Amino acid sequence: MTFPVVGMVGGGQLARMTHEAGIPLGIKFKLLSDTPQDSAAQVVSDVVIGDYRDLETLREFARGCDVITFDHEHVPTEHLRALEADGIPVRPGPDALVHAQDKGVMRAKLEALGAPCPRHRIVTDPDDVAAFAAEGLAEGEQGKRGGREAPSGKGGGGRRAGGFPVILKTVRGGYDGKGVWFVRSAADAAEPFKAGVPVLAEEKVDFVRELAANVVRSPHGQAVAYPVVESQQVDGVCDTVIAPAPGLGEELAGRAQELALRIAKELDVVGHLAVELFETHDGRILVNELAMRPHNSGHWTQDGAITSQFANHVRAVLDLPLGDPRPRARWTVMANVLGGDYPDMYQPYLHCMARDPQLKIHMYGKDVKPGRKVGHVNTYGDDLDEVLERARHAAGYLRGTITE
Amino acid sequence: MTFPVVGMVGGGQLARMTHEAGIPLGIKFKLLSDTPQDSAAQVVSDVVIGDYRDLETLREFARGCDVITFDHEHVPTEHLRALEADGIPVRPGPDALVHAQDKGVMRAKLEALGAPCPRHRIVTDPDDVAAFAAEGLAEGEQGKRGGREAPSGKGGGGRRAGGFPVILKTVRGGYDGKGVWFVRSAADAAEPFKAGVPVLAEEKVDFVRELAANVVRSPHGQAVAYPVVESQQVDGVCDTVIAPAPGLGEELAGRAQELALRIAKELDVVGHLAVELFETHDGRILVNELAMRPHNSGHWTQDGAITSQFANHVRAVLDLPLGDPRPRARWTVMANVLGGDYPDMYQPYLHCMARDPQLKIHMYGKDVKPGRKVGHVNTYGDDLDEVLERARHAAGYLRGTITE
Numbered sequence: 073m074t075f076p077v078v079g080m081v082g083g084g085q086l087a088r089m090t091h092e093a094g095i096p097l098g099i100k101f102k103l104l105s106d107t108p109q110d111s112a113a114q115v116v117s118d119v120v121i122g123d124y125r126d127l128e129t130l131r132e133f134a135r136g137c138d139v140i141t142f143d144h145e146h147v148p149t150e151h152l153r154a155l156e157a158d159g160i161p162v163r164p165g166p167d168a169l170v171h172a173q174d175k176g177v178m179r180a181k182l183e184a185l186g187a188p189c190p191r192h193r194i195v196t197d198p199d200d201v202a203a204f205a206a207e208g209l210a211e212g213e214q215g216k217r218g219g220r221e222a223p224s225g226k227g228g229g230g231r232r233a234g235g236f237p238v239i240l241k242t243v244r245g246g247y248d249g250k251g252v253w254f255v256r257s258a259a260d261a262a263e264p265f266k267a268g269v270p271v272l273a274e275e276k277v278d279f280v281r282e283l284a285a286n287v288v289r290s291p292h293g294q295a296v297a298y299p300v301v302e303s304q305q306v307d308g309v310c311d312t313v314i315a316p317a318p319g320l321g322e323e324l325a326g327r328a329q330e331l332a333l334r335i336a337k338e339l340d341v342v343g344h345l346a347v348e349l350f351e352t353h354d355g356r357i358l359v360n361e362l363a364m365r366p367h368n369s370g371h372w373t374q375d376g377a378i379t380s381q382f383a384n385h386v387r388a389v390l391d392l393p394l395g396d397p398r399p400r401a402r403w404t405v406m407a408n409v410l411g412g413d414y415p416d417m418y419q420p421y422l423h424c425m426a427r428d429p430q431l432k433i434h435m436y437g438k439d440v441k442p443g444r445k446v447g448h449v450n451t452y453g454d455d456l457d458e459v460l461e462r463a464r465h466a467a468g469y470l471r472g473t474i475t476e
Numbered sequence: 477m478t479f480p481v482v483g484m485v486g487g488g489q490l491a492r493m494t495h496e497a498g499i500p501l502g503i504k505f506k507l508l509s510d511t512p513q514d515s516a517a518q519v520v521s522d523v524v525i526g527d528y529r530d531l532e533t534l535r536e537f538a539r540g541c542d543v544i545t546f547d548h549e550h551v552p553t554e555h556l557r558a559l560e561a562d563g564i565p566v567r568p569g570p571d572a573l574v575h576a577q578d579k580g581v582m583r584a585k586l587e588a589l590g591a592p593c594p595r596h597r598i599v600t601d602p603d604d605v606a607a608f609a610a611e612g613l614a615e616g617e618q619g620k621r622g623g624r625e626a627p628s629g630k631g632g633g634g635r636r637a638g639g640f641p642v643i644l645k646t647v648r649g650g651y652d653g654k655g656v657w658f659v660r661s662a663a664d665a666a667e668p669f670k671a672g673v674p675v676l677a678e679e680k681v682d683f684v685r686e687l688a689a690n691v692v693r694s695p696h697g698q699a700v701a702y703p704v705v706e707s708q709q710v711d712g713v714c715d716t717v718i719a720p721a722p723g724l725g726e727e728l729a730g731r732a733q734e735l736a737l738r739i740a741k742e743l744d745v746v747g748h749l750a751v752e753l754f755e756t757h758d759g760r761i762l763v764n765e766l767a768m769r770p771h772n773s774g775h776w777t778q779d780g781a782i783t784s785q786f787a788n789h790v791r792a793v794l795d796l797p798l799g800d801p802r803p804r805a806r807w808t809v810m811a812n813v814l815g816g817d818y819p820d821m822y823q824p825y826l827h828c829m830a831r832d833p834q835l836k837i838h839m840y841g842k843d844v845k846p847g848r849k850v851g852h853v854n855t856y857g858d859d860l861d862e863v864l865e866r867a868r869h870a871a872g873y874l875r876g877t878i879t880e
Contacts, residue, residue: 074822075839092499095492095519096778098825098839098851115499115521374500378834393830400804418478421502426797430782435479435502447502 075099076390079134079160081124082143083110085436085445086366086382089374090143091116093382099390104133111436112143127151134160141343141389142365145172146245163291163342163389164364171339172364175272176243185338187331188358190350191275194243197265201238202258204273209235239274240264252308277358279350283317284369285332288344288384288394295336296384296397297329298377303348303369309445312464313406315372315399318456320351328357335362344385346370368408368448373397375432375450376404401452407463409447411440412472417447424449424466431466479503480794483538483564485528486547487514489840489849490770490786493778494547495520497786503794508537515840516547531555538564545747545793546769549576550649567695567746567793568768575743576768579676580647589742591735592762594754595679598647601669605642606662608677613639643678644668656712681762683754687721688773689736692748692788692798699740700788700801701733702781707752707773713849714772716868717810719780719803722860724755732761739766748789750774772812772852777801779836779854780808805856811867813851815844816876821851828853828870835870 075098080087083105091112094101104120105113113119122129124147131154134140139161152166164172171178179192191208195201242251242264254276255261264271282303289295302317303310316325332347339345346367348360370381379387379395387394414420417440424431428451435447447470451463468474479502484491487509495516498505508524509517517523526533528551535558538544543565556570568576575582583596595612599605644665646655658680659665668675686707693699706721707714720729736751743749750771752764774785783791783799791798818824821844828835832855839851851874855867872878 074820075841076822088499091519092496095496096836096838098837098841100518100841113521114504115495117517117519117521117523119521387829392826394833395829396833416478418480422796425791425799429798429800432500433502434500437479437502437504 076138077102077136078386078389079104079137079140080112080143081130081133081140081147083107083112083119084143085111085438087112087143088115088436089371089434090141090366090382090385093374093380094386097383097386099386102133102137104130111438114437124151127154130155131158134158139163139389141385142169145169145364149173161291161389165340165342168339168341169364172362174243175241175361176270178362179272181339182335182359185335187335188356190239190277190358190360192272195240195271195273198258198261201240201255201261201273205236205238205258208275237276239276241272241274242267242269243272244269277350277352277360279352279358281317281351282360283320283328283349283351283357284313284367285328285347285349286344286367286370286373286381287329287332287336287347288381288388288397289333289336289341290388290394291342291391293337294394295333296379296394297333298370298373298381298397299399300325300328301369301372309410309443310368310408312408312460313369313372314456314460315376315404315406324351324355324357331357331359335359343388344370344381368406368445371434371448372404372406372450374434376401376452402454403456403459404450404452405456405459405463406448406450407467408445409435409449409467409470411438411442411444411446412470413442414472415440417470420470420472424469427469428462428466431462433466480542481506481540482790482793483508483541483544484516484547485534485537485544485551487511487516487523488547489515489842491516491547492519492840493775493838494545494770494786494789497784498790501787501790503790506537506541508534515842518841529555531558534559535562538562543567543793545789546573549573549768553577565695565793569744569746572743572745573768576766578647579645579765580674582766583676585743586739586763589739591739592760594643594681594762594764596676599644599675599677602662602665605644605659605665605677609640609642609662612679641680643680645676645678646671646673647676648673681754681756681764683762684757685721685755686764687724687732687753687755687761688717688771689732689751689753690748690771690774690777690785691733691736691740691751692785692792692801693737693740693745694792694798695746695795697741698798699737700783700798701737702774702777702785702801703803704729704732705773705776713814713847714812716812716864716871717773717776718860718864719776719808719810728755728759728761735761735763739763747792748774748785772810772849775838775852776808776810776854778838780805780856806858807860807863808854808856809860809863809867810852810854811871812849813839813853813871813874815842815846815848815850816874817846818876819844821874824874824876828873831873832866832870835866837870 077100079102081104088111091101102118103116149166240253286298299316301315304312336345346363350358366381373380432450438446449466451459453459481504483506485508492515495505506522507520524537553570644657690702703720705719708716740749750767754762770785777784836854842850853870855863857863
C-alpha cells in the first residue's frame, strides 16, 4: 500500500491525539520529540528523539516523510524553508505559519486584510506604552472608534476605547498566558521589555466573551468550518469550551466562520486554523490570536463532531478530502484537566468513570504538576446545564478542587 | 502517575484498535507481536517482537505489565497458568478463555448451563458423521426437538432437524471459516479428520439470520450489554453488521443480552465477550460461537456507541468502571473491507472520502491480499437503507468490486 508518512514535529498532547486520529486513517506517523517521555512519544511507534531547532536533525527526520506538520509553532522559519528547498512539503508552510509565530506580523497582515482587531501597535518602552494608552483614551473621548464609550470604572457593560489597562505581548514565544502581561500603568510595564524581543501593545478589550472559529483547509483549497464555540479562560488558560457558543446569533456565527475561512485562504493556511475571537458588547468580533495546528478550542470535536479536528488536520496536510465538521450532539462541553496538589490522578479518574459512564476522558500521559494541562474531558447531551456540570465536576474532581 | 501497563499479546488489528482506544485513557500499552510489520506493531511505542508460544518470551514480556490480555485466543492454556503463577493477572483468565479456544469444551459447558445450542457432538470419523446426521433426521421425524419440521428441499421457510448437510469444525484453531467444513455426505467428510484434532459435528441450523450479543464484564462483576446486532456473513466471513438488529423484538433482544451476560458470568469472562447467535424461524436463539476479546461484530461501536468495545475491554481488564454501551445513532452499519485484486487502496480510499464526508474509515495498515480483512468502514444515521448503502458502497469500492 502507498499510504503516506506524516512527520509530526513536537511530542506534546496535540501530536499524541493526532496520532490517535491517524491510526484509523491507516497513515504512517513519524514523530520528532524532545524526549522519549513526551506525551506523544509514549504512544507512537516511529519516534526520533532530537531537537527541532537543529536543522540537520530536522532534515534527517524529514527524510522518508511525505509531509511535515507541527505540534507547536516554534520551528524557525528558515529551517522550514530549508526543508521545502529539500522538496519536503511543509504544512502549514513557513509563509503561513509566521502569522502564528509572530504576533506583530499577524496584526499587520490582518489589518491589511481589513480583519477586525483590537487597537494595537508595537511599543518600544514603558513610556511608549503610556503613549499607546493615552492615544486610545483620546480616540475614545473623541468617539472616533466605532462609537465606543469611554472606560467604565465598574467594567460591567461599559466599553473601553483605550487608556490603561493595556495588554503587552512579546511578539514571539508566548503560550497559555506566558509572554503576556496585563499592565495598569507605565510603572508596571518594565518587565516585558527585559527580554529584548519586540513587544506588541493591545487595548484591553472589554468583551462579552471569547469565541473560537475553527476551520480546516487543504492545499487544493477545500475548507470546512466547525461550529463557533465559546471559550472560557481562567488565569489566561483555557478552562472550558462550549460547542456551539450558547445564544450566538446565526448572523454573528456566520460572520465568524467566514472571517476564519477568509484568513485561512488569504494566509494560505493548510491544516487546522484556530481563530480566537473576542465578542464585544456592540456585536463585533475582534481577532485575538491565531493558531495553525489542532487547538484546545477544538478538543470537543473528538467526541462531539462527525470528524475531529485531529482527523481533519491529517486529511488536510495530506490533501485528502476533508471530513464532515458538523456536531453529533446538541451540546458538547470540553473542560481542561489541570494538575493539582496530588500527583496521582488514577483514583479520582476511576471515581469519575464510576460517577458518569458517559464521560469521555482524554489523558495526556503527563506527570501532574500544579496548573499543568494533563488532560481534558468531553461531555455531550441535550441539556447544556447538565452537560456543563458533568464536565466541570469531572475536571475539578481530577484536579482535586472538588472532593465529592 | 500510577496509570497501569496493559500487556497485549498479538499484533493484529484488534490490538491496533485497542491501543487507539487506550491512548485517551492514558494507560500504558505494551505489545507482544510476531513481527514489526504487524498491524498493531506499526502504531504502538512499546513493542516486543517474539513468539507467544514460547513461555520464556511471554514471561519476559509480562514483567512490568499490570495485566495481560489478548488479540487472539491462541496462547496455550498452560502458559497462561504459568503467568498467573508468576502473579500476573491474565484477563480473561485461562479457565474462561478455554471456552473460546476449544469448541468441544465450549459446547459441553453451554449444555451444562442449559444455554441453547445447535445439536452437536464430537465425531470420530466419516461414518460417525453419517450416524450424527441420521440421529438428527430420526429425531426430526419424531418431532422431538422442539416441534421442528422435517428438512425442506427448498430451504425457504423450512426448518431442519438433522440429516445432511452437517457442519464439521476442528475444536481448536478455526477462524473466519478456516477449520470449518460444510459437508453434504459421509464421502465428503474425510478432510476434517486428517489433522488428527478432535472434530465437532453440528447440525446446519436453518436460521433466519445471525445475531451477536456483545457484553463486557469486569473482575468485580460489573457488566454492560451492547445492543444486539445482526451479522451478515459472506463465504464464512463477516461482511456487514447492523446495529441494532433490524426488527428484532424487545423480548428476543433482551433474551439474547441476558444469555450473553449469563455466559460471561458463569464462565467468569473478564473483558469483551462476543456471543454469536443464530435466530431461528421459530423464534429461538442458539449459540454459534464465543469470542473473548474485541470482536468484528463490535467494530460499529467505535463510531456508533457512547463507549467502544475497545475502550470497554481496556476498562474491564483494568477493573475500571465500564463506559456506557448505548448507541449514539438510530442505525450504525459496519462493513468489512476485504482485499481485492488491486494492491494499492489509496486512490479508492481518497475517492470514498470525497464521496461521503461522513464515512468513518478504519484501515489496519495491512498489505492487500485477495479476501484478507484490511479494514472496515462505519456509517450511521436515521435511515437504515441509506446507511447500509453508504457502508456497502465504500467497502465495495475499496475492494474494487464497485467501480463507480
